[in-house]
Amino acid sequence: MSEMIDIVVDNKTYKAKEGSLLIDLLIKEKIKVPYFCYHEALGADGNCRMCMVEIEGQKRPQISCDTFIKANMKVHSTGNNIEKVRRDILELELINHPVDCPVCDQAGECSLQDFYMDYGLHNSEVLIQEKIKHTKHIDLGANVILDQERCVLCARCTRFTEKITKTHELGIIGRGDEARVSTMPHRKLHNPYAMNVVDLCPVGALTSKDFRFSQRVWFLQTVNSICHGCAKGCNIFIDHNKIKYKDDLIYRFRPRRNDEVNGFFMCDEGRLSYKALQDNRQEVTLLNAKAITEEEALLEAKRLIEEYENNISVVIDANLYTQEIEAILEFSKKIGASAYAPLEVYYDENFKDDMLKSANRGANSQTIELLTIDTSTPKESGLVINFNHPDTFNSETVINFLTHKKALNSLIFPMAVFTENTGTLRNEEGIVQHCEQAIFKNTPIPTLIETVKKIQL
Amino acid sequence: MRECKIVSSRFHLKGSHTFRVAKENGVYKSLEKVKGYIPLEIIEIIKESGLRGKGGGGAFAGEKWALMPQNSTKPSFLVVNCDESEPGTFKDRQIISQDPHLLIEGILITCYAIKARHAYIYIRGEYKPFQDILQGAIDEAYQEGLLDTCDITIHRGAGAYICGEKSALLESLEGKRGHPRLKPKQKEPEWFFGNPTLVNNVETIATVPFILENGADAYKAFGTQKSAGTLLFAMSGHINRAGVYEAEFGTPMMEYINYFGGGIKNGKKLKAIIPGGASTPILTAEEVSKATLDYETMRSLGSALGTGGMIVMDEDTCMVEVLKNLLEFYHEESCGQCTPCREGTGWTDKLVGKILNKEGTKKDIDKLLEVATTMNGKTICVFAPAVSGVITAFLTKFRDEFEVKL
């Protein structure tokens, strides 16, 4: 029954599925229409009334999120009438909205600000003294802070805990203009995906405690990447900035939409995993816990490789890029070593859930499997060259390539984390995904590929 | 003015709410006649009678009944709307407390016609004393074996005017907050947990037995061509004999006021009347003198018949105070779902308050009219458009009183 038909929007013809939602077409064809409460993952709620358009033959403007595409439909998304409607409704959204912009994290990525600039530009004319007061900066738990005054009651967050996580922590209580978002008294937001409500909230009512007051978003630069928290491979944005006198730092991860992998969301643990990436890094070459120069380290590595000829195992972390894994295999072949990539350590049944979280915490383990690298425990060898694998190894001598500090006496090379490099990885479904480099440190830490190349054999 | 006692014929009888007294005086007689019809025939009779919904909307009942499926695999339901919260309206309470068996009789006929086996009576929370009387009558009906084919369950609300809106009522009946639903694009029945449902006002259902007993023509003999029958009109405010008095449509308003109401209290002059419950645009005394109590005439005067609950105001009444009082009501009762209503009801209430406190400016009056426009035709339900109509009527007809306070 759903065949493709022609409809006209703003005098242009578009093809759309009969019976599908008009707002989906407008979004797809990038026809600008404001909206708060509609969200592709949550469906329509019809409460903000901002997405109104004029439909020829209908007396009144209609909300496009509740309009189904019919043959011969003629839609107008612009024009004096509809623009006035939008401005008037926007004005009503603004009258009780606190002018928190100077202290609100959402500034710069706020729908209310954007719509005001695009459709409003009203003079301030509230004409009454009192705005409605509610509670500000309520710690909901799970790193989410609620400001009830800023809320536009779009119900996205409540629908998220109702329909997506099905944990029902959030709801709109009260009635009329006393209505506000809340948890039950003394209860907290508590589910593994809670922080997604911060992304969903179109204004600054729900903000991240982790990100609170840390950066103005217009200073942030954004790259596309993939979360390395598990083999799901949720698509992310990495937001980073280099402030004067500081290093280039990541300030937050945000989920990036991918209908084949993670949809619109990511888990909180993955979202916050950027912090551990930047903390406690191994930045220099070490031997016996003392700093040595890179040259000294490279020479020592060469010496050890030659000494333990034919008695070398190479161990590979399943969180490395495919390009890094391939480079290691090549290197391993060159030095006549056996390559291993033990995967057991990455399996955590407790982490798994029926949404996005995978029990397999090795982000690129699928590539390991595909390249048929030996995934069993490495047999005893004279020399183990460990490329950031989390296990500890029993052998006479170990060379460690580490992203993060570990209390070891072995020869240690620092290596870049995934955010400081580009590469690809395969998620557990075999989908190959690409990561752009986000961080360019003041003093770059070499990638393992660069270091390995420098070992003169 | 002639006597029309279609739903109020037994009100004056002592014990009229009991099965014994009501039965002695004719209740349940129509059920015999009903057995001779198939459901579709009953619906035709109701259509033919011109019966219009008495909850305020005035939609033709027969057309609504015809939307119910006759051959559904899903169970059908009847919901009787006794949420009666429109200010100035207190008629349904008379039926359920003085002739509840009449309502039960109407429910049985309606359920037969729409093939429903369960009727819910949604009653506002404040009406507990009358609910008890109604429940007593229902218990009697069960005992008399009258409810073998149709269960009746009373469902008590808890203080929310918006639950009188039929889709909000169904949300409440489903156990949720009373949020009106988005309206479908085509005509279809209402839905209760996904099952086809008919929602009708108490008085509408209470009228059905008369129509079945006496025929559609007997009903059409009362009222006007387009507004057939009678309504339990009411009067309150500055009127000598406030109360509920059944009269036929088409009765001139002043005649009704004088005949039943005994004229304005304390010999004062009439200033204005809100004709059909608070949500209908106010009429000046001059308009009242031209008005007849039927849907078409009220419409032509820019107002509406609504529930027929007339609120009478004398010459000393301050219209700014009246509007403030009404806007406080709407401010309190807005469900808060959609932006124009939630914010608009609060804002307009405060603006009129400002004017009442002599702190208003001309800009405030202009703003009031602007906000009234924004609240009209852009919301999920008709609550906000009603408020819009109220504000516009006051500011158009009594603007001088507002300007005086600036």
Place this chain on the structure above:
Amino acid sequence: MSFHFSEENILKINALKKRYPSSKSLSLPCLWMVQYQEGYISLDAMDTISKIIDMPSMEIYRVATFYSMFRLSSSDKLTISLCKTLSCKLCGSDKILKHLKEKEVNIELVECLGSCGTAPVMQINDTFYENLTLETVDKILEELE
């Protein structure tokens, strides 16, 4: 600390469940039962209802805060619901309010009680008191002591 329905109420709930296509409809009836049993509705009671009718506690809390007749906290003083809407106001509810303010009572100003023909009107618990005058108000309060 924890809430339990009385035996009688449990029987009522079970009987009611049979009358609706889904037990979710019982939210309002259960909330009323709690209020009559305890005088107000606690969070514990909401959790109990939640289990009985298979509706999340948050939804029950949302329902309880939407309807104005539900009390979420207890009170010792007598609560008087005085109608403030138009017909009662036109018939002198302001005078009654002023008079009540001098008494030891909780006054709740409520919207139209559906008694406009016998204004001014107040409701105490479930009982209507109509055609109020200052004298009848005094008499009523005396009788309720």
